[in-house]
Each structure stands twice: as C-alpha cells, then as structure tokens.
Amino acid sequence: MSCAAKRKRGGKSSYRFRTLPEVLPPPPPPLPHAPPQDPLPDITPWVQGNCGIRGVHHFESHRPGPHIAITALMHGNEYAGAGALAHLLATPLTPTRGRLSLIFLNPDAYAAFDPRHPSRFRYIEEDMNRLWAPKLIHSTHTSQEMQRVRELVPVIDTVDVLLDLHTMTWPSAPLLLTSMAERNLRMANTLACQQADPPQVVLDQGHPTGPRLIDYERFSTPSGTARACLLEAGQHWTRSATQHSLSMARAFLAQHGMGPPLPTTPHQGGINAVVTDCVEAHTAGFAFLRRYTGGDIIESAQTLIAVDGMDEIRTPYDNCMLVIPNLRPRRGHTAVRLARLL
Template identity: 40%
Template sequence: MSEINIPNEYPVELAPPDLSPYKDGNSGIPYVWRFDSGAPGPNVMLSAIVHGNEPCGAIALDRLLKNDTRPESGSLTLAFMNIDAYDAFDPLDPNATRWIDEDFNRVWDIATLEGERDSVELRRAREVRPALAEIDYLLDIHSMQHLAPPLMMSGRHARAKALAAAIGVPERVVGDAGHAAGRRMRDYGPFDDPREKNTALLIECGQHWQASAGDLAEEAAIRFLVATGVLSADALDRFTIPPPPQSAFTVVEAVTIQNEAFVFAQDFSGGEIIAKKGTLLGHDGEIPVVTPEDDLMLVMPSKRLWRGQTAVRLARRDT
C-alpha cells in the first residue's frame, strides 16, 4: 500500500457498511448493480468509494439497495468503486486507505486506461469502465479532508451546473477543470466533451467521517434521481426542509505544487472568501502564492502537499 502519512484531526463518526453482500453484482462486474425499469428514460449512475476512506457514498448506496430503490424510467446503476482501499479502511488510521497504489480519481484519461501502466486502481478502473459506456448522467459521491461547507463540483460545462441547480443541494456549486495530476472519473470521455449531452457531477458531502456526510450523500442521491427523471417527485416527500438557495462559483486558478515543500500561511479549511487580491496563501518552496484577484473562495485546501498535487483551487462567484 502507498504510504499516506497524514495525521487525523477528526473523529470517525461514520461506520462503513459491510459491502460483502454486494460483491457479485448483477451486471457482470463485481460490486456493480444495474436495474432497468423497462420504460424509456436516461441511464444514470451513482458511484461511491472512489476513495477508500470516504464512506458516505457507500452508506448512501447501501441504503438505496436495502430500500429496494428501483428506477421508474430508464436505468439505474449503483457502483462501489475502489473496493480494495475501502476494505483496508482502519478508523485508527483513516487517512492511510484513500487508495492502495495510486489515486483512483486521477486515472480516467483514455491513454492511461488503455496504456501499459499497472496498479490496483487502474485494474479496477479498467474493470468498471464498461459500466460507464452508456451512462447519460453520473453522480460521483465523495467527501473532504477538512470540516468545510459541502460542494458540488460541476466541471467545465454549463449543462452540469444546470443539473446541479435541478438537484438543489448542496448550497455551493463549483465549476472547475480538474487537476494537473490526472483526470477524474467525472471528466471521463463524453462527460467533459462540449459536443455531448452526457453529464457528470461530483459531490463533496463534507468532512470524510462526520455523521452528516452520510445523510447528505443519501439526500443528494435521491434528489439526483428525481432531477434526472429516474424517480418521481414523490421520492422527495421525506425531505421536509427545503434546501437553501445555491451559490455558483467557477475556479479561476488551481494551485499545483511545483516544489518539494508547500506550506499554507494560515490554517485554511476551505470555503473561506479571501477579500483582497494579493493575500498570501502560502509558499511553494520559496515562492509566495497569493490570490490573483479580490473575493475568491478557497476550494478544498489539501493536506497532500507534495509536488504535482493541487494545493488549493481559487473560485470566483458567478455573476
């Protein structure tokens, strides 16, 4: 297993569910379940545990499966992704099992998937890739390192922000172009093609192990299924409190680490709005990193501060 030596600052409030009952799947791919309504409609997917230490998505999919959730139109695929990392999860060292060999969410460019490189994550990505072949709408469920406001990451295209608005949660939606270190699953193939209609979102449900992350993952999943027409609006009756109005942002800069040591100037956790251009965020080696304009939101400052990784993204509020 790759060493991820990051101390844990937060209590583990979530109990990762036992996924062994879902091992066989019903799609020909282990841990991937597909249900067809027999009625016309979109093919949609909910995916979880792309990172093995993010149990909120597993909780949401486990609840949907236990409740016999079935599509009323189109088809529904429920996919548990990085099983090996998830099975290695240790609440006494929960940061250590984000992945086994490499980040599962940085391998989704075609050249990498069809190349000669090998890892636990690449083998699993190649195994589950056929399940994505005809998916019209994807919601990939994640969580964050820090206690910070949840985010919906919509990628580069307006159609994804429109879907995020139809879902209605969480309160903040962020358009971005991903990471220099590799392509995410939500940016795979037609999801990031401006000529296509296929649409993917990635939700960050809050800090990895806070209890509310599991509940938000389930609510977002159900709202996604209603927004895409796979479930009727009756599925929302259980949510009696309307969500607050959303705010949309777009990333204007992703700070990619160029040197061996990156140090933040403050203990940022994400969601902070930095009012003044030129505010010091940190140092990349000896190089100061400052905000390039006024009123930028910090998006998911990282603890994985090594060369090639994204230290933080800077997002401007949409007008």
C-alpha cells in the same frame, strides 16, 4: 515592499510572488485524525453486485428512459457514499423509466481501509480518479485500479447522468464539482437547489495528473449530452458527510423520476464559482496563514494567504474562493484551488 513591486514567479501566476515573506506563518496543523463518528458501513451484502460485475447493481424499468448512476468508493477511505448506497440498496429500488445503476467503484481499497491510517487506503496502487482517459484505458499500463476502470468502462459508456460521491480530508463545506461543460453546471445547480443548505457549485478543469471520472470524455466533451458531477460531501468519516451523501443521492434519484419526490420546494441557488488557479506547494515549507476552511471567500485581492519558501501566495482577485485547501500539502501537491465567483 508593495505587491506591485514584487516579481511574479516565471511571470505567469497571478498569485505567487517571489519575495522574502514578511510574515512567519504558524506551523501547519497535524493531519486530522478524528475517529469515525459512526460504525463503518457494511457493504459485504452488496460487493458481489447483481449483474456479473463486482460492486455493480443494475435496476431496470423495462421502459425507455435515461441510464442514471450513482458511484461511491472511488477512494477507499471515503466511505460516506458507500453508506448512502447501502442505505438505498436496503429497500427495493424500482425505477419507473430507464435504468438505475449503483456502483461501488473500488471495494478492495475500502476492504483494506484502517481508520488508524487515515489516508493510506485511498487506493491500493494508484489513484483511480486519475485514470479516466481513453488513451490510458486502451494502453498496456496496468495496476489494480487500472484493471478495475477497464471492468467498469462498458457500464460507464452507457450512463447518461452520473453522480460520484466523495469526502474530504480537511473540514470544508460540501460542494459539487463539475467539468467545464455548461450542461454539467446546470445539472449541479438543479441538485444543489434541492438541498436545504445548497452546496457551492464549482467548475474546474480537473487535475493535471489525469482525468477524473467526471472528466471522462463522455461527460465532458462540449458536444456531448451525458452529464456528471462530483459531490464532496464534507470531511471524511463525519456523520454529516454521510447525511449529505444520502440527501444528495435521494435528490438525484427524485430528479430523474427514480425515487419519491422530495417534500421540499427548490431553494434559491447557492454560490457558483470557477477554478482559475491550482496552487501547488513548491517547497516542503508551504504553510497557510490561517486554518482556512474549504469554501472560505477572501474578500480583497492581494490578501496574503500562505507562504511557500521564498514565495508569498496572495489572492489574485476580490472575493476569491478557496477550494479544498490542503493545510499540510507535500511538495509538488496541490495546496489549494482558487475560484472566481460567477
């Protein structure tokens, strides 16, 4: 049967086709379970903070300038960024202008983290990176993470430029994610060009389940000036993810005159892409045809990449980038985001 003859589900998506799949995909691989490549970072000296808010460190220049912030441990099992912050905190930080903040977002989730259960301690009660909506913050909704967001909001509300450090479950090239505001794309591109191997820069609209910190109004409204981007530094617990996190944090500090200038000259920019579709697993049987890696670019439109029950998932256009494919998605969860190269 030709693709054109296949009926699109609900007539809306350009990647999902209801048919009897012609190919039987291999069974999904088991969840990655490699042990940490290095000892877990010890953040106990830093958990207290230096300004009366747990996990928050401020460094003042007492001169005019922007408030820049690096945040880590939004998710308790993604500790590469915490290692980078601990490394930066181990040497005296003296910004020459403005204010610098280094923030451990959810130290309680990290304290509960146990490598034998790779994804259990992403959070304690709910995903802290879906709670950055003013309406929610001012509501009666409560959880450990919601309380933590409320503790941090007074600080975040004064940040001009923010870098949020994360890692990923499945193997993937590092990437910088931004909301759709043009100024965030420019920020991410400048950061990417400071890396020897520039990460891909991906714009997306965020998650339907709630705004991330980088989607917080302050950073994402078209008329605003504050900027933010999120680094996915590679796979959880790998040495390279810690190295990428530290390298990006240093580039970020240098970019704002708060660290030694980088010895390298800017590299040519990498690949920019914009997310067009969020592919959700409709069945427990969702399976990819291959073990795709985040950042893979599928050359031809209509390439079959996955099967979901009676549906085929095909790339909607040429040169379609796969963003953070989840090779074992649960029903109702995002399996992959599809991005068009800019």
